[in-house]
Amino acid sequence: MNASLGRRAVAEAVGSAALVAVVVGSGIQATELTRDVGVQLLANSLATVFGLGTLIALLGPVSGAYFNPVVTLAAWLAGRHSEDGPTARDVTVYVPAQIAGAVVGALVADAMFGKPLVQWSTHDRFAGHLWLGEVVATAGLVLLVVGLARTDRSHFGPVAVASYIGAAYWFTSSTSFANPAVTIGRTFTDSFTGIAPGSLGPFIVAQLVGAGLGLGLVLAVFGRTAPAQNTPAPFPGEPEFAHTP
Helix, strand or coil: CCCCHHHHHHHHHHHHHHHHHHHHHHHHHHHHHCCCHHHHHHHHHHHHHHHHHHHHHHHHHHHCCCCCHHHHHHHHHHCCCCCCCCCHHHHHHHHHHHHHHHHHHHHHHHHHCCCCCCCCCCCCCCCHHHHHHHHHHHHHHHHHHHHHHHCCCHHHHHHHHHHHHHHHHHHCCCCCCCCHHHHHHHHHCCCCCCCCHHHHHHHHHHHHHHHHHHHHHHHHHHCCCCCCCCCCCCCCCCCHHHHCC
16 A cells, blocks of 8 residues: 555545445435335345445555554564554544544435434333344454455455355344444434434444454454465555566
């Protein structure tokens, strides 16, 4: 990744905004088209899969296309002794950019559908089984992203990460937020995909716990040291050929 830190931060902000706009916008659209909750979730998850995969493929070569504070932090912790992944300085810049972008994305989605620009969500998600769902979803996401980097398969990121999130919509009780920035952004919309501000704290704690568990699984499965590489590897969405002469 040869872009300046400023350009990379912009890419993270734009990607996070677009991701939340896809999640919230497709949720609003689905609820306006059908009252069947299953169909609503199907439409929402499919839009997220396609949108996320596209964003990773597009912005991966610029910033790595993390769009997620816990994944950014996990990638830094896992790659501290290699040239791959973000640096500590990147983390301190990426995380605020991701959160700001997520909030903007929710506001844009509401505005596109004629909703109040800021309307706090009343969708209560305060329950232990939902927090467990967030732990599981986030742990799996961290294992996937860091595992792809460890095995030099980061070029599968656009398909693999989007596919995992799409599946986790359905196999987790929380519908897989797995992202503190997205979680914060979704408090700003009182729609199908929103989360009440009072439910925010436990969700983020669960995501942090899941990230730690995911890193533990990386150590258990792949070992402590990332494989040596001759050139900086893309992470998680950049094609391998981007660094070839």
